[in-house]
Amino acid sequence: NTIESGKVTWESPSNIALVKYWGKKKDQIPENPSISFTLNNCKTITSLSFSKKENTSDFEFEVFLDGEKKDDFKPKIETFFKRVEVYLPFLKYYKFKIDTKNTFPHSSGIASSASGMSALALCLMSIEKQLSESNVASGAVEASLNNEYFNQKASFLARLGSGSACRSIEGDLIVWGKNKTVEGSSDLFGIKYPYKVHDNFKNYQDTILLVDKGEKQVSSTVGHNLMFNHPYAQNRFNQAHDNLDALKPILESGNLDAFIQLIESEALTLHAMMMTSMPYFILMKPNTLEIINKIWTFRAETGLHISFTLDAGANVHVLYPKNEASKILEFIKNELVAYCQNGHYICDQIGLGANQL
Ligand code: PMV
Secondary structure, three states: OOOOEEEEEEEEEEEEEEEOOOOEEHHHEEOOOEEEEEEEEEEEEEEEEEEEOOOOOOOEEEEEEOOEEOHHHHHHHHHHHHHHHHHOHHHHHEEEEEEEEEOOOOOOOOOOHHHHHHHHHHHHHHHHHHHHHHHHHOOOOOOOOOHHHHHHHHHHHHHHHOHHHHHOOEOOEEEEOOOOOOOOOOOOOEEEOOOOOOHHHOOOEEEEEOOOOOOOOOOHHHHHHOOOOOOOHHHHHHHHHHHHHHHHHHHHHOOHHHHHHHHHHHHHHHHHHHHOOOOOOOOOOHHHHHHHHHHHHHHHHHOOOOEEEEOOOOOEEEEEOHHHHHHHHHHHHHHHHHHOHHHOEEEEEEOOEOEEO
């Protein structure tokens, strides 16, 4: 390794799944395929400084969030480094400083693991690229990394940090998990959805209603594990395949009613899996249900294409097409924001993926 030190910076977005990933095998291999919208405004910005070190027996790094040292982030990153070390042999030859910040409030209940882990994976790939380029210059290897390899390996590494993070490298629609519907799909990394998408989904809006900003009572790791021996697991995994299959003609034709039916069912099924596992748990809050009911009533009354999806938490992602945004936003502000903790919500939309800064 010929480079003494350096610094790389990436911003990487969060994503919201339409067909949900819930249940995994070892090495973060998903039990079923998923597809997500990459978001645009909810991002993590991470700088990774690196410098050569003498002792190569351990990982050496420090983590800062908003300039403040965060030792409680270290175990998760240590685990990540251990998992990816075989794919990034330089890791033990450098010491690192990870400087990270989010564009959304840290304790907002928005999963920062997808944006955070993808940003870190991209920073590591940039270092690998610099090292490989310096090896090309010195004649040690012939060719540097191309873009496709770079993104694919970044997604592969991000997956090992947090499964859904592998869907945050690119946009605007990303598929992860081997399936028969999407050619080229893989359990190992996310790929761009390769088929026609109707203009109805262009600039699709996601207004995130922050119902509960507290720590989740049950982590997604625990939730995934409860799919082992879950009485409905196999049916659920089959259903995810079927829903991805059904989504393809919906995305092509722009059939918003069918889209809404599919994604709302996916969200409720995800939470149904939580309620029917052993031990069982509920991540929705009373206000989550208030919001869902209000959305259904408003949709029935107006015919507008407002819909919702949920993550593994109480917050509600309100999804709707751009050309209906003014009426729907007015409704959100007048009727739904009252159910948010401290009236807090975030306006986002479908985005194109990460950027190097
Ligand atoms: O990436 P993880 O392990 O935090 O799992 C996230 C799972 C869901 O957000 C609930 C669904 C998904 O596909 O993103």
